[in-house]
Amino acid sequence: MERVKLVENATIVGALILFVVIGFWSWNVLNDLEANKPADLTVKVVARQFAWQFVYPDGTVSGELRVKAGQTVRLELNSEDVIHSFYLRDFGLKKDVVPGRTNVLYVTPLEPGTYLIQCAEFCGQGHYSMRANMVVEP
Ligand SMILES: [Cu+2]
DSSP: OHHHHHHHHHHHHHHHHHHHHHHHHHHHHHHHHHSOOOOSEEEEEEEETTEEEEEOTTSOEESSEEEETTOOEEEEEEESSSOEEEEEGGGTEEEEEOBTOOEEEEEOOOSOEEEEEEEOSOOSTTGGGOEEEEEEEO
16 A cells, blocks of 8 residues: 555656646747847738738738748738638748737748748638748748
8 A cells, every 4th residue: 555655646746747847848948939039031921811911121012921041030920800820830830810919920941942831720711722932042
């Protein structure tokens, strides 16, 4: 009986330690993602059923996100209708795009190429077609 109690207590203490370690690590990662950072370029991202629109600081509007490799880009996400989700799969980045709210996401692409941007929140019948490209120039 003593041995069973010991195993039971060790399991509870072990689970608590694991919970605290994973919680602390997750908190640090989340804090880093959410923190304001200096950016080389700020792009306003407008989501609507069923397209993405990118507005650059000079007022240029495009259906494609064009950045330079090594640049830290600040994306200010806004929705004109329903909740969408900006998903850059190759970078492991996803952020909800909520009407009436500006959510911010930072990305620093290092490798030139074309990366897919998708909506990751079901937003209506054309949800599947809500895609765009992020073109990273050398
Ligand atoms: Cu959508």
